[in-house]
């Protein structure tokens with residue numbers, strides 16, 4: 001099981017740039033953010049006005065002056081109703097910017113995922129990406145919804161209180177200003193510890209998320225091998241690590257709030273003390289003293305809230321780092337100029353001096369070949385020599401390390417990946433069958449109605465087994481074709497592909513795991529497909545590889561030979577050996 005990886009440190013400039021990008025995500029909803037903050041400030045003003053009234057009335061009562069309690073009552077009611085109305089209005093604008101920004105980010109993830117069919121060159125695992133897209137982006141709500149608004153509120157509210165205090169009790173204002181830097185100082189003081197705790201929290205969070213997705217995907221396999229309990233235990237261990245790091249984080253957050261509270265109480269206490277002295281010396285009225293004491297906490301509260309938010313923002317920055325690192329690395333792949341449209345009729349794929357490496361591991365070496373429409377072009381070679389990798393390069397899921405891939409005469413590097421994928425259909429036994437009828441599954445590839453489809457199947461002599469099923473073409477296939485035999489399932493996948501009428505087909509091990517009779521039936525589907533398209537046929541079954549029109553054979557040294565199978569058989573001993581070994585094994589199996 002993987003050890004918790006220590007995340008890299010984020011530099012100050014990177015942090016700044018990340019927060020700037022996050023803020024830019026809000027786009028036009030920045031207006032809502034300002035509006036919500038402004039309405040929050042109006043609400044704050046009504047509270048300040050209420051404090052003023054309360055201070056006045058208490059002072060008058062104390063000094064035994066004549067007061068009109070009815071007027072006071074109605075003034076307070078009006079202020080409260082106004083404050084309530086403003087709060088209701090503010091709700092309309094709260095959270096909209098956050099929702100917009102998060103939706104945008106999720107959409108970008110979704111588009112990138114779809115565009116790359118879940119295949120990425122760099123080291124981010126699919127589980128990682130899913131964890132970020134499904135939960136990670138939502139954690140940014142604390143930044144968009146809380147931190148940004150609370151920092152705006154801090155500016156508005158503190159400036160208001162400071163102006164009022166400067167008018168009624170300037171010394172108090174001075175004390176506030178002196179106390180003010182202690183809050184950021186306390187944050188800086190705790191930052192090192194906070195970063196460490198946050199990094200640990202973050203690493204365990206990703207670990208537990210990834211492990212959960214991976215275990216969930218492999219649940220059946222775990223049951224089959226009776227190791228579900230062992231895996232459950234290791235998952236519980238990771239979950240416990242996550243719980244402990246969450247508790248540590250919460251404890252730390254409480255502590256840091258405690259420090260900030262300390263600064264706040266000292267500030268209020270010291271300034272209150274001087275205010276009482278000023279009252280005693282007749283420099284401050286009782287009403288002003290009361291008003292000052294009531295609003296003093298209003299100065300420190302938003303600063304304290306922002307200070308608390310700083311710790312949350314650190315966590316958000318880490319998430320933003322993951323999000324943008326991933327999106328940027330994908331953008332890097334997509335950023336070549338993609339101005340060209342592909343021609344409708346693609347008659348040839350040309351691989352020109354094509355090489356590919358995963359990191360420094362060279363997989364494909366200098367392949368030059370022309371694959372023509374109307375032919376079956378086989379790719380053969382032992383396991384792990386790069387056949388599927390070549391299929392991914394043709395679909396533009398990967399980018400060549402060297403060389404070019406041309407469709408007719410167009411370099412696909414200059415064409416948008418979606419356009420390439422509209423031309424190419426990758427067909428493998430892993431292609432999915434939906435839990436509906438055979439007919440519904442076939443209609444994914446065609447607009448033919450049922451009668452037209454049945455006529456077409458009859459004319460091409462395809463899916464003959466369907467007639468023998470009690471409900472014919474309306475038979476339900478079960479989840480991913482579970483109610484069919486593997487051969488029937490693969491025939492439906494092939495027929496559906498044929499109906500889609502694409503220019504380029506890649507059949508990857510489509511004839512594997514079936515008996516020899518079905519193997520030939522499936523190969524006939526592939527032949528039929530090749531009548532009108534470019535067909536790349538990847539297979540371990542040499543019996544069929546030698547029936548192809550041309551073959552690209554890759555040997556163990558990753559050298560390649562292209563030619564008619566019979567000629568390659570004569571000239572390349574490794575190819576001949578592979579064919580003969582397989583023939584021998586087949587013969588033994590059928591003895």
Ligand SMILES: Nc1ncnc2c1ncn2[C@@H]1O[C@H](COP(=O)(O)OP(=O)(O)OP(=O)(O)O)[C@@H](O)[C@H]1O
Nearest residue numbers: 120358361363381382383384385386387388389390
């Ligand atoms: N995403 C990846 N990152 C790094 N290495 C990879 C990745 N995908 C595949 N490889 C490696 O590249 C090599 C070629 O893999 P590929 O799947 O193309 O082989 P293949 O010829 O299709 O094998 P098989 O016949 O078993 O399907 C293998 O050694 C594999 O371990």
